[in-house]
Amino acid sequence: MEYDREFLNGAVGVLILGLLTERDMYGYEMLQEAERRSARTLQLKEGTLYPALRQMERAGLLKAKWRESASGRARKYYGLTAKGRRQAESKRRQWAGIFTAIRAILGDVHA
Amino acid sequence: MHEQHLVAALIERIVAEAQIPSTAEREDLKRELWTHFEEAGASPEALREAMRRFGAEAAVTESFRRVYRWDYRVLYLAKVSASVLASLAAALLIEVVVNLRVEMHADVWRLAPGFSHAAPLSIAVVLALVTAWEVLTRLGVRCSTLESRPATWLLLFAVLTAAEYGTHVMKSVAFGPGRALLASAVLVAVCAATVLIVTRVDDAFVSHFA
Numbered sequence: 001m002e003y004d005r006e007f008l009n010g011a012v013g014v015l016i017l018g019l020l021t022e023r024d025m026y027g028y029e030m031l032q033e034a035e036r037r038s039a040r041t042l043q044l045k046e047g048t049l050y051p052a053l054r055q056m057e058r059a060g061l062l063k064a065k066w067r068e069s070a071s072g073r074a075r076k077y078y079g080l081t082a083k084g085r086r087q088a089e090s091k092r093r094q095w096a097g098i099f100t101a102i103r104a105i106l107g108d109v110h111a
Numbered sequence: 112m113h114e115q116h117l118v119a120a121l122i123e124r125i126v127a128e129a130q131i132p133s134t135a136e137r138e139d140l141k142r143e144l145w146t147h148f149e150e151a152g153a154s155p156e157a158l159r160e161a162m163r164r165f166g167a168e169a170a171v172t173e174s175f176r177r178v179y180r181w182d183y184r185v186l187y188l189a190k191v192s193a194s195v196l197a198s199l200a201a202a203l204l205i206e207v208v209v210n211l212r213v214e215m216h217a218d219v220w221r222l223a224p225g226f227s228h229a230a231p232l233s234i235a236v237v238l239a240l241v242t243a244w245e246v247l248t249r250l251g252v253r254c255s256t257l258e259s260r261p262a263t264w265l266l267l268f269a270v271l272t273a274a275e276y277g278t279h280v281m282k283s284v285a286f287g288p289g290r291a292l293l294a295s296a297v298l299v300a301v302c303a304a305t306v307l308i309v310t311r312v313d314d315a316f317v318s319h320f321a
Contacts, residue, residue: 027143028150046147047166051174054140058178066142075150076143 012044012052014095017080017088020062024079027053053078061087114158118148125168129175130183130320140175190316194309195241201304202233209297229294233301240305248313257306264299271295 019030027049034042056062061084067077080088122144131137151161165171176183210226213219244254257263272288272295279286 026146028147043164045166046161046164047168047171048174050140050144050147051171051178054175055178073146073149075146076139 012048013056014091015042015044016049016052016056016078017061017084017091020078020080020084021088024077026075026077029075030078056084060084114155114162118145118158118162121162121165121168122148125172125175127321128172129179131175131179132182132186132319186316186319190312191241191245194244194312195238197308197312198237198241198305199234201308202237202301203230205297205300205304206230206233209293229297233298236298236301237305240302241309244306244309254306254310258310264303267302268295268299271298 015034016030019025019033025033027046031044031046031049034044053062053064057064057078060081062078063081064076064078066074068074122141125144126137126141129137129140131140148158148161151157151164206226206229207222210223210229212221212223214221247254272291275294275298276286276288276291279291
């Protein structure tokens with residue numbers, strides 16, 4: 001199913017915060033993880049992810065560090081700062097509220 | 112491998128056009144994007160697919176520009192301010208040197224009465240030149256070639272001399288051709304100094320993002 005690109009772009013920040021709530025990840029890993037968890041429904045353009053990561057790092061929501069993985073390859077890992085964690089929780093609540101409201105308006109199509 | 116060169120060129124272009132003011136951040140971004148494509152796979156097909164999935168180059172570059180736009184604007188403002196201040200200082204120095212008179216009997220230095228007319232004109236010329244430079248550069252005109260165009264400078268000299276002379280004749284102010292030549296030579300010197308300074312400041316600004 002094709003999704004509205006603008007709609008997905010607007011959600012990139014929320015997805016990043018959500019993914020990093022559990023553990024630190026590098027860019028490619030975030031893309032893979034988002035794709036896996038959404039059963040390949042969400043296929044973000046990689047070019048959208050990296051500017052968003054930079055923006056959030058500059059806003060103090062993320063901290064980044066180059067680390068060597070088990071395979072010996074160096075990767076830039078991103079993690080949430082305290083401000084990022086608060087933002088993640090706030091966004092999660094906002095999206096849960098919006099999701100509930102939209103379901104109430106549209107109705108449950110599977111019901 | 113052909114695809115690896117394509118990826119390297121793509122990364123170089125994106126980073127170069129992203130207007131990132133810090134060299135360290137540019138290198139960091141190159142490294143991160145490069146590891147991204149390495150993760151995507153080593154085969155030509157995998158790299159082609161990764162480039163396709165990466166998105167439109169112009170859109171990605173624009174997204175990065177948005178991230179760094181305030182840093183860029185602050186530096187741009189600093190660049191224009193440096194150009195204006197240095198050019199004004201040079202223009203006033205030229206005017207002071209040309210208008211400085213020594214009164215031998217009193218052993219004092221003073222500025223010629225014409226300084227009060229010439230200095231504001233030079234300031235106006237500097238401000239107009241810097242403004243025109245920035246506008247034309249944004250429109251894609253390469254103003255830096257002015258430095259090596261003597262014919263343009265000669266033409267400017269001739270036009271300014273005619274303007275100086277003509278203006279004073281129209282106002283019925285005594286102003287001979289000799290003084291008109293000197294006044295326009297000073298203005299050409301002010302213009303040349305401004306172009307020299309703005310070109311150097313522009314070069315420094317561009318190399319900062321390279």
